[in-house]
Amino acid sequence: MNPITRRRLRAFRANRRAFWSLWIFLFIFLASLGAELIANDRPLLVWYDGGLYAPVQKKYPETAFGGDFETEAVYRDAYVQELIKAKGWMLWPPIRYSYKTINYDLPVPAPAPPSAENWLGTDDQGRDVLARIIYGVRLSVLFGLTLTLGSSFVGVAVGAFQGYYGGLTDLAGQRFMEIWSGMPGLFILIILASMVEPGFWWLLAVTMLFSWMSLVDVVRAEFLRGRNLEYVRAARALGLPDRIIMFRHILPNAMIATVTFLPFIVSGSITTLTSLDFLGFGLPPGSPSLGELLAQGKNNLQAPWLGLSAFAVLGAILSLLVFIGEGVRDAFDPRHNA
Amino acid sequence: MPLIPATTPSRSPVTPESGRAEALLSIRDLRVDFAVEGRSVAAVQGVSLSVLPGRTTALVGESGSGKSVTALSVLRLLPPSARVGGEIRFEGRDLAGLDEASLREVRGGRVGMIFQEPMTSLNPLHTIGRQIGEAVGLHRPGADARARTLELLDLVGIPDPASRLGAFPHQLSGGQRQRVMIAMALANEPALLIADEPTTALDVTIQSQVLGLLRDLQRRLGMAILLISHDLGVVRHMADKVHVMREGRIVEHGPREEIFAAPSHPYTRALLASAPAGRPDPLDEAAGNLVEARGVRVWFPQGKSFFGRPKSFIKAVTDADLTIRRGESLGVVGESGSGKTTLGLALLRLLPSRGEVVFDGQDLSAMRERQVRDLRRNFQIVFQDPYGSLSPRMTVGQIVAEGLDAHRLASGSDRERRIAEILEAVDLDPSAMHRYPHEFSGGQRQRISIARALILRPEFVVLDEPTSALDRTVQFQIVELLRDLRARFGLTYMFITHDLSLVRALCHRVVIMKDGRIVEQGETAAIFARPGQDYTRALLAAALE
Numbered sequence: 001m002n003p004i005t006r007r008r009l010r011a012f013r014a015n016r017r018a019f020w021s022l023w024i025f026l027f028i029f030l031a032s033l034g035a036e037l038i039a040n041d042r043p044l045l046v047w048y049d050g051g052l053y054a055p056v057q058k059k060y061p062e063t064a065f066g067g068d069f070e071t072e073a074v075y076r077d078a079y080v081q082e083l084i085k086a087k088g089w090m091l092w093p094p095i096r097y098s099y100k101t102i103n104y105d106l107p108v109p110a111p112a113p114p115s116a117e118n119w120l121g122t123d124d125q126g127r128d129v130l131a132r133i134i135y136g137v138r139l140s141v142l143f144g145l146t147l148t149l150g151s152s153f154v155g156v157a158v159g160a161f162q163g164y165y166g167g168l169t170d171l172a173g174q175r176f177m178e179i180w181s182g183m184p185g186l187f188i189l190i191i192l193a194s195m196v197e198p199g200f201w202w203l204l205a206v207t208m209l210f211s212w213m214s215l216v217d218v219v220r221a222e223f224l225r226g227r228n229l230e231y232v233r234a235a236r237a238l239g240l241p242d243r244i245i246m247f248r249h250i251l252p253n254a255m256i257a258t259v260t261f262l263p264f265i266v267s268g269s270i271t272t273l274t275s276l277d278f279l280g281f282g283l284p285p286g287s288p289s290l291g292e293l294l295a296q297g298k299n300n301l302q303a304p305w306l307g308l309s310a311f312a313v314l315g316a317i318l319s320l321l322v323f324i325g326e327g328v329r330d331a332f333d334p335r336h337n338a
Numbered sequence: 339m340p341l342i343p344a345t346t347p348s349r350s351p352v353t354p355e356s357g358r359a360e361a362l363l364s365i366r367d368l369r370v371d372f373a374v375e376g377r378s379v380a381a382v383q384g385v386s387l388s389v390l391p392g393r394t395t396a397l398v399g400e401s402g403s404g405k406s407v408t409a410l411s412v413l414r415l416l417p418p419s420a421r422v423g424g425e426i427r428f429e430g431r432d433l434a435g436l437d438e439a440s441l442r443e444v445r446g447g448r449v450g451m452i453f454q455e456p457m458t459s460l461n462p463l464h465t466i467g468r469q470i471g472e473a474v475g476l477h478r479p480g481a482d483a484r485a486r487t488l489e490l491l492d493l494v495g496i497p498d499p500a501s502r503l504g505a506f507p508h509q510l511s512g513g514q515r516q517r518v519m520i521a522m523a524l525a526n527e528p529a530l531l532i533a534d535e536p537t538t539a540l541d542v543t544i545q546s547q548v549l550g551l552l553r554d555l556q557r558r559l560g561m562a563i564l565l566i567s568h569d570l571g572v573v574r575h576m577a578d579k580v581h582v583m584r585e586g587r588i589v590e591h592g593p594r595e596e597i598f599a600a601p602s603h604p605y606t607r608a609l610l611a612s613a614p615a616g617r618p619d620p621l622d623e624a625a626g627n628l629v630e631a632r633g634v635r636v637w638f639p640q641g642k643s644f645f646g647r648p649k650s651f652i653k654a655v656t657d658a659d660l661t662i663r664r665g666e667s668l669g670v671v672g673e674s675g676s677g678k679t680t681l682g683l684a685l686l687r688l689l690p691s692r693g694e695v696v697f698d699g700q701d702l703s704a705m706r707e708r709q710v711r712d713l714r715r716n717f718q719i720v721f722q723d724p725y726g727s728l729s730p731r732m733t734v735g736q737i738v739a740e741g742l743d744a745h746r747l748a749s750g751s752d753r754e755r756r757i758a759e760i761l762e763a764v765d766l767d768p769s770a771m772h773r774y775p776h777e778f779s780g781g782q783r784q785r786i787s788i789a790r791a792l793i794l795r796p797e798f799v800v801l802d803e804p805t806s807a808l809d810r811t812v813q814f815q816i817v818e819l820l821r822d823l824r825a826r827f828g829l830t831y832m833f834i835t836h837d838l839s840l841v842r843a844l845c846h847r848v849v850i851m852k853d854g855r856i857v858e859q860g861e862t863a864a865i866f867a868r869p870g871q872d873y874t875r876a877l878l879a880a881a882l883e
Contacts, residue, residue: 004730230727234790236688238741239714252731 011331018327025320032138039095039131042075047088076101095119097128099135099288111296111303121305123296129306133313135288141317143204144269148262150208151269155215156251156258162216163223164246170220177213185210186275193281203282207272214265218257226250256332263325267318274314290314361388361427362530362562363412368424370407370416381407383586384424389530394556394563396577396594398570398609400809401780404586405566409532412564413445429529447477450523452516454535459519460507466491466518467503473525490521495551512674513544517551527559534566541673542836542880549575568809570609574598582606609810614817614843618862619825621666621846628798628830629662629685634693636677636684654680655691656854662798667824667831669845669862671838671877677854678834679722682800685832686717698797715745718791722803724783728775734761734786735771741794760793763826764819781812785819792827800832805840817843838878842866850874 013019036056037044046053048065055075062073065083073080076096084090097103097118103126106112110126120129162173189206196202226232227250235245276282277291290310297307370382382404389395397405410416412426414433426433428444436444445451453459461469470490471483484503491499494517507515516536523531536552537545549572556563567573573580574594581591582603590603601607636655639648655677662668670678684691687702687710695702697717702710718741721727728737738757742748748756758768764785775783784804791799801820805813817840824831833845841848841862849859850873858871869875 230721230723231729233683233688234719234721234727234787235729235740237686237714237719238744238790238794239711240740240744241711244744248732249729 008331012327015327015330018323018330021320021323021327025317025324028137028317028320029141032134032141035134035138036093036098038093039097039099039128039134040093041096041098041101043090043092045091046075046084047090048084049087095128095131095134097131099132100127100286101131102126103128111300111306113303114305120309121303123293123306124300124303129293129309132288132293133290133309136290136293137313137317139200139283139288140270140273140290141266143200143273144266147204147207147211147269147272148265150204151212152215152258152262152265154208154212156219156254158212159216159219160223160246160251160254163220164227164242164250166224166227170224173216177216181210181213183210189276190279190281193276197284198282199284203273203276207269207276211265211269211272214268215258215261218261219254222254222257223250226253229253260325260329260332263321263328267321267325270314270317270321360391360430362391362429363564364388364425364427365408365412366425366427368408368411368426369422370404370411371421371423372417373419373421378421381420381586382411385581385583385586385588387581387588387591389562389564390578391529391562392556392560393578394565394576395579395581396565396567396573397581397583398567398573399583400568400609400811402585403583405583406534408583409451409534409564409566412532413449413451414441415445415451443477446473446523446528447526448528449530449532450526450528451532452519452523452534452536454538460515462507465504465506466510467505470518470522470525473522477526486525487521490525491518493524493555494518494521496521511544512540513548516540516544516548520548520551520555524555524559528561530562530564531556532564532566535568536565537572538567538569543673543876545572546880552576570598570810582609611814614814614840616821616843618667618844618846619821621663625664625666627661628664628666628698629660629832630694630696631658631660631685632694632696634658634681634684634691634695636680636689636691653854655684657693658851658856660849660856660859662830662832664797665828665830666847667833667845669841669848670832670834670851671836671841671848672851673836673877675853676851678851679802680854681851682719682802682832682834686714686719686800688719712745715741715747715794716796717798717800718794718796719800719802720784720787720791720804723807724780724787725807727787728783730775732774733771734773734775734778737775737786738771738790738793741790745794747794756793760789763792763823764789779812780808781815784808784816788816788819788823792823792829795827796829798830798832800834802834803836804833806835806837813840820844838866850877 031038040056042055044054044056046055046065053060053064055073059072061071062069062080065073065080066087067073067080067083075081075090081090103112103118103122106122106126110122111124112118112122112126114121118128118130120133122128123132158173162170192198192206198206223246229249232245232249235249273282273289274291274294277289278295280295282291283289290313293306293310294314297303297310300306365388366386368382368385369380371378371380385404385408387395387397397408399405407416407420411420411422412428412433414422416422422434429448433441433444460466467484467487470487474483474486487503488499491502496502496514496517507518510518520536533552537548540548552563553576555561563576565573565576577594579591580594580597581588582597582605583589584605590597590601590606597606598610601610634655635657637651637653640650640652658681660668670681672678680689683689685695687695691703693703697713700713702713735757738760739753742753742756757771761768761770766782766785766789770778770786775786778786788804804820805816808816820831821844823829831844833841835841845862847860848862848865850857850865850871852873858865858869858874865874866878869878
């Protein structure tokens with residue numbers, strides 16, 4: 001590890017808020033990756049009649065546990081639970097609801113307020129709010145990260161190309177971007193969403209159409225500056241091909257600006273997805289999503305736990321990302337000495 | 339308010355040759371430490387000196403000797419990471435004990451300061467009239483700033499000052515910018531002027547004008563000057579008293595005549611050995627031409643009309659013809675902005691140019707970029723700035739081997755061996771290959787640049803001011819190295835420089851450039867003995883006086 005990287009790491013670590021934000025965010029993200037193990041309507045393990053079953057990984061028919069139907073066992077059913085308990089035991093995750101599990105035994109009409117059974121209450125279709133939040137966070141963060149990765153890749157490539165070659169290439173690229181960014185992205189998304197049934201990847205592709213431009217300008221500026229650096233000129237004098245010069249000599253300079261922007265782009269992407277879901281043009285109905293939960297909160301003002309939970313989670317994640325972003329930005333800033 | 343009578347030189351009477359007069363500024367046992375990443379680095383270790391009213395005291399040393407830190411500590415302009423100890427008395431007051439408000443009275447009021455880089459010391463967004471007016475208004479609210487500004491511009495010799503008030507710094511030449519800086523420093527008739535390398539960034543002919551101006555102003559205003567410089571030529575012209583600094587300590591001090599006539603410290607003697615010795619090795623008379631350039635022209639278009647025709651051009655190089663014979667060293671001399679670097683870059687096809695460049699019988703100007711790229715191993719370039727020309731993220735080994743890798747000339751143990759060989763050839767330890775550039779000094783970095791160019795075994799090397807960013811003593815080492823390498827590898831040099839003493843020591847022939855044109859060329863000895871142009875004569879006079 002070269003000394004510059006070491007100094008930056010030290011500077012980042014010295015910023016306690018950013019450092020802890022990063023760990024908390026990583027914890028939340030990694031935990032949400034294992035959402036099936038935390039919130040599920042199937043037990044993690046079943047011991048039945050001398051055999052071990054893992055219902056989370058594999059589907060077992062009810063007949064396997066001595067039931068009547070050939071269909072998959074419904075473990076939340078009291079009858080099935082009794083069957084299994086007679087000849088073994090079950091290990092449940094801490095939350096016995098998946099994002100789509102409907103609680104039919106609500107004492108009050110849905111949405112039900114928080115209780116010992118549903119810690120954050122249920123939504124207006126009787127689904128557990130906490131389970132939906134856990135799955136929703138995973139979906140949002142994964143969407144944000146994928147979108148960020150994809151649009152950074154395109155943005156850096158386009159910016160590098162424009163900045164390095166300059167001249168006509170740059171002129172054409174900049175004019176195209178001006179026109180393209182003038183398009184009302186949200187409305188195009190809405191129009192497209194009304195024509196196709198949007199899925200995760202489809203939404204990703206469409207939002208990427210407009211999000212790749214966020215990095216082009218900074219990268220382009222770095223390359224415009226970088227191509228006149230003396231060591232870049234020295235590399236040209238050595239006879240290095242353009243792509244190696246761009247990759248090895250100028251890109252590291254542009255990476256500072258890029259990496260600084262990344263946490264902010266992630267939080268922007270999450271917001272985009274949330275607002276689409278909120279408006280009802282996002283992920284297909286039934287998907288666990290923070291935006292949909294917010295929309296429910298708006299429609300059910302008598303059930304404040306819906307809106308409050310969604311708001312708290314979104315607020316926490318976006319704040320964590322911004323804190324991390326600030327830490328990264330300061331760590332990369334040579335004037336900001338640790 | 340007339341300027342000259344305002345300060346009466348008789349305010350602090352000094353009898354010439356007497357050191358007993360009350361010192362205007364006296365520094366006693368100054369110590370400055372910087373906190374760098376938890377460690378403390380001593381920059382100045384116990385410096386004592388005094389400046390008498392109306393006199394010039396010079397602080398001489400190479401980069402890193404602590405001379406600028408000493409100057410900045412007088413006005414407490416050091417960054418917060420610095421810890422300052424010792425005593426600084428100015429006009430009988432201890433500056434260390436002053437609060438910020440009284441210190442501001444001293445800064446720019448009783449003590450003026452001029453910095454090295456006239457471009458970055460002026461705010462590019464404000465007119466010079468406004469900037470000088472600010473300096474006037476700060477210390478004398480209510481005074482007629484405009485009249486005073488005009489007076490000051492006139493004093494520092496800016497022609498037609500009234501029309502120059504509205505000019506922005508970029509519209510002035512380097513020399514004029516430095517004059518503006520001086521005008522700002524003089525705005526409040528300081529008793530002491532601190533001049534930190536006031537002429538280093540200027541061309542030689544401009545340098546002597548600015549120094550003349552400073553001397554003249556000192557005589558008229560009776561102010562004292564604390565001159566910081568690495569250039570003994572400047573010091574010889576200006577100083578009454580000289581202090582030689584090295585590694586944070588004053589190694590020798592005394593009146594100018596004594597220091598220059600009989601330096602006692604070996605370091606001073608090394609500094610004084612100012613011109614590189616020797617003459618270029620004789621040239622093989624039968625050698626053919628390696629590089630031929632005909633009508634090389636580099637014009638940068640400025641602004642375009644609606645139909646894409648450039649409205650005007652910056653004519654960096656216009657119709658340059660030259661030939662360089664195999665094994666010859668050609669000096670290219672001119673002031674900054676004369677197009678000498680552009681010419682070098684154009685010859686190597688690092689800039690788009692018109693005209694014809696023939697290298698070793700092959701017409702480079704007719705080739706495509708890809709074909710040129712394969713030939714690049716035969717002609718290399720060493721740049722001026724040893725700090726900017728090495729990528730900070732690569733180890734020295736990676737930097738030096740980059741050309742080898744690009745042309746697939748060596749791999750594995752052969753590659754290692756060639757890196758070690760070339761590092762040894764430039765007098766660096768082969769173990770340097772695993773370290774990063776920032777661990778090396780300027781001179782060592784320039785050796786790395788030279789190694790990077792020579793590992794490809796080129797025939798032709800363009801040296802673009804390879805020594806001008808280096809300290810004087812290091813310069814000579816690099817010149818010796820270049821001379822030695824030329825003999826060992828049979829190199830042909832194009833030596834771009836503004837330093838005529840280097841040309842005399844290294845180059846067989848010399849080309850003089852002015853405003854993008856070659857105004858004179860010929861054998862070095864002949865040009866030096868009988869310059870044909872006034873411009874050449876002026877250059878020679880300024881450089882070798």
